[in-house]
Amino acid sequence: MEKKSSILVVDDKVGPREALRMILKNKYEVVTTEDGDSALEYIGKKEFYVAIIDIKMAGMDGLQLLKRIKEKKPDIEVILMTAYASVDTAKKALRYGALDYLIKPFDHRDVTEIVGKGVAKRMEQLKTRLEIERLYMATSELSKKVDDARRNIENHYASTVKALLATIDAKDQYTRGHSERVARFSAFLAEKTGFQHDKILSLEQAALIHDIGKIGVEGYILKKQGSLDTMEFDEIKKHPQIGAKIITSVDFLQEMKPIILCHHERFDGSGFPDGIRGSAIPLSARLVAVADAVDAMLCDRPYRPALALEHVKEELTLKAGKQFDPDVVSVVLSSGLLECYSGIFDYQNI
Numbered sequence: 001m002e003k004k005s006s007i008l009v010v011d012d013k014v015g016p017r018e019a020l021r022m023i024l025k026n027k028y029e030v031v032t033t034e035d036g037d038s039a040l041e042y043i044g045k046k047e048f049y050v051a052i053i054d055i056k057m058a059g060m061d062g063l064q065l066l067k068r069i070k071e072k073k074p075d076i077e078v079i080l081m082t083a084y085a086s087v088d089t090a091k092k093a094l095r096y097g098a099l100d101y102l103i104k105p106f107d108h109r110d111v112t113e114i115v116g117k118g119v120a121k122r123m124e125q126l127k128t129r130l131e132i133e134r135l136y137m138a139t140s141e142l143s144k145k146v147d148d149a150r151r152n153i154e155n156h157y158a159s160t161v162k163a164l165l166a167t168i169d170a171k172d173q174y175t176r177g178h179s180e181r182v183a184r185f186s187a188f189l190a191e192k193t194g195f196q197h198d199k200i201l202s203l204e205q206a207a208l209i210h211d212i213g214k215i216g217v218e219g220y221i222l223k224k225q226g227s228l229d230t231m232e233f234d235e236i237k238k239h240p241q242i243g244a245k246i247i248t249s250v251d252f253l254q255e256m257k258p259i260i261l262c263h264h265e266r267f268d269g270s271g272f273p274d275g276i277r278g279s280a281i282p283l284s285a286r287l288v289a290v291a292d293a294v295d296a297m298l299c300d301r302p303y304r305p306a307l308a309l310e311h312v313k314e315e316l317t318l319k320a321g322k323q324f325d326p327d328v329v330s331v332v333l334s335s336g337l338l339e340c341y342s343g344i345f346d347y348q349n350i
């Protein structure tokens with residue numbers, strides 16, 4: 001059997017209380033009480049759909065009780081009863097949040113109609129609340145799934161980058177350590193240049209594998225101790241394009257492409273592979289180009305010893321606007337990044 005909706009009747013006179021019980025008892029569960037305090041006690045313990053309250057009661061009157069009920073359980077629909085129908089009373093009742101009012105003596109049809117309206121409204125509210133709760137649960141579930149998927153992608157992404165990095169390291173000893181240092185310096189530089197946190201992280205990951213294309217360059221060229229001849233240098237110059245090709249089939253690595261492809265472009269257009277210049281070179285690639293050169297200058301190479309910090313600064317100044325973006329060089333020289341960077345990495349023992 002379907003559970004009946006509960007109605008609370010509050011009147012200090014037994015006559016109206018029982019009259020309402022008789023009218024409503026077949027359709028609803030009717031609870032009656034004689035004053036405001038006991039009414040509030042009932043409301044605290046039981047879920048009522050509608051409360052019917054007499055306005056004129058000893059102690060707490062109907063309007064006061066209406067206010068208290070709305071503070072405690074705002075969803076309960078309240079109907080006020082009065083023996084003296086007046087526009088003022090009606091206005092007051094409605095202003096305090098009552099649904100409607102009944103005039104004593106009751107008209108049977110008025111009572112069933114107004115109470116029916118209150119119960120229907122309350123049921124509608126409950127349905128809406130249930131729907132909101134269901135939607136909230138579904139949204140929480142969905143956002144948990146999105147979080148899990150994102151974490152999965154991030155793990156996948158990090159392990160792919162790690163695997164690619166290990167592949168270059170195995171082939172070219174110079175890139176071992178170099179890639180990590182370039183990535184760190186690029187991230188410092190991106191931070192000083194005003195990149196947002198997520199962009200800094202993706203730039204750092206891209207800088208880690210900026211030389212991935214060296215996988216496709218003959219090992220003897222990468223390992224050669226002396227200077228390279230023209231043909232060998234032409235081979236080396238292919239690594240940005242080879243790198244871009246390697247990541248082409250991996251969707252989530254696509255945002256790394258500008259760095260991999262353009263990290264040897266020069267600000268004045270004399271770089272490779274495309275000879276693009278100035279702002280046509282993506283800013284992230286201009287940052288990595290400076291980081292790449294700084295790290296190379298600070299390291300011993302087969303053809304020259306490591307440069308002192310002052311010498312690196314002179315080189316950067318000399319090549320600002322030519323090889324390097326002058327704004328990026330200016331950030332490096334004015335931010336103390338070089339000192340900080342060379343302090344972090346032990347260049348003497350590389």
Ligand SMILES: [Fe+2]
Pocket residue numbers: 210211239263264
């Ligand atoms: Fe490179």
